[in-house]
Amino acid sequence: xxxxxxxxxxxxxxxxxxxxxxxxxxxxxxxxxxxxxxxxxxxxxxxxxxxxxxxxxxxxxxxxxxxxxxxxxxxxxxxxxxxxxxxxxxxxxxxxxxxxxxxxxxxxxxxxxxxxxxxxxxxxxxxxxxxxxxxxxxxxxxxxxxxxxxxxxxxxxxxxxxxxxxxxxxxxxxxxxxxxxxxxxxxxxxxxxxxxxxxxxxxxxxxxxxxxxxxxxxxxxxxxxxxxxxxxxxxxxxxxxxxxxxxxxxxxxxxxxxxxxxxxxxxxxxxxxxxxxxxxxxxxxxxxxxx
Numbered sequence: 548x549x550x551x552x553x554x555x556x557x558x559x560x561x562x563x564x565x566x567x568x569x570x571x572x573x574x575x576x577x578x579x580x581x582x583x584x585x586x587x588x589x590x591x592x593x594x595x596x597x598x599x600x601x602x603x604x605x606x607x608x609x610x611x612x613x614x615x616x617x618x619x620x621x622x623x624x625x626x627x628x629x630x631x632x633x634x635x636x637x638x639x640x641x642x643x644x645x646x647x648x649x650x651x652x653x654x655x656x657x658x659x660x661x662x663x664x665x666x667x668x669x670x671x672x673x674x675x676x677x678x679x680x681x682x683x684x685x686x687x688x689x690x691x692x693x694x695x696x697x698x699x700x701x702x703x704x705x706x707x708x709x710x711x712x713x714x715x716x717x718x719x720x721x722x723x724x725x726x727x728x729x730x731x732x733x734x735x736x737x738x739x740x741x742x743x744x745x746x747x748x749x750x751x752x753x754x755x756x757x758x759x760x761x762x763x764x765x766x767x768x769x770x771x772x773x774x775x776x777x778x779x780x781x782x783x784x785x786x787x788x789x790x791x792x793x794x795x796x797x798x799x800x801x802x803x804x805x806x807x808x809x810x811x812x813x814x815x816x817x818x819x820x821x822x823x824x825x826x827x828x829x830x831x832x833x834x835x836x837x838x
Contacts, residue, residue: 578818585811593808604812612805615797617813624794627708627716628777634713635720635773636766643728644754660725663718668782671718676786679704679711706789715787716777723776724769731765764832771828775821 584591588599611617642660646653663671682705690699705711739761743753759766781795788796794817801810 581811581814584808585815587808591808604808607809608812612801612809620792620794620797623708623791624778628774630713631716631720631777632770632773634717635724636770638721639724639728639769642725643732647732661722664722672715672783672786675711675715679706704789711787712784715783716780719783720773720776723772727765727769731762763835767828767832771825774824778821
């Protein structure tokens with residue numbers, strides 16, 4: 548009798564389960580629809596019903612969508628995501644190590660770092676874009692003042708993929724990485740480091756052979772955050788990218804000009820890349836944890 552009572556569902560279980568199911572449908576339903584419609588046949592459109600099944604729109608995507616070079620935008624996003632990922636990992640780990648000790652002005656530095664999370668992304672992008680345009684004006688004035696006319700004529704802008712766009716993305720990824728490292732080091736037992744030092748290990752050896760293996764899964768997670776947040780970022784990139792576009796910006800622009808399922812094929816490809824990175828990260832984190 549007691550077992551039956553304990554196994555019975557609480558009165559609020561099914562309403563909460565229904566709300567959760569609706570939430571999952573709301574979150575992943577559009578993704579599933581886009582994935583399915585991207586496999587429309589050559590006569591297919593942007594809505595149901597399906598008109599055959601094929602890889603026609605993926606082939607058209609590979610050939611290009613009008614004047615937009617999808618391959619170049621894809622490569623730019625991959626390169627930027629990789630650099631953002633590496634920068635986020637390195638800076639987050641170094642900041643986490645620094646904040647383990649009492650740091651003069653550390654509280655102010657922390658609040659300044661995480662403040663970008665609550666600021667509107669478009670404002671951050673506009674500010675960075677304006678800053679680099681002011682830098683352009685200063686550099687041009689300096690080149691003109693020193694008489695470097697040839698360099699002045701060849702100079703374009705400091706706005707670019709690995710300058711302003713990189714900085715814009717780091718204002719988004721670094722706070723997450725820093726918060727993760729704070730959580731990791733708050734649970735870290737310093738006795739392991741003390742034991743390594745007692746055995747004669749140098750600070751670098753202690754970090755490499757003791758600290759890094761223990762925090763390795765979390766570092767991999769920071770890398771995943773860095774890449775995926777950069778991979779699909781639009782607002783912070785829009786005013787800070789310069790003369791080129793990343794893949795999300797091209798995708799946003801194509802939504803108003805492309806009226807075929809090729810746009811869905813592009814969305815499917817970008818989603819698959821995101822899931823592949825997350826799967827790789829989870830696998831690597833589990834392997835490191837097991838090791």
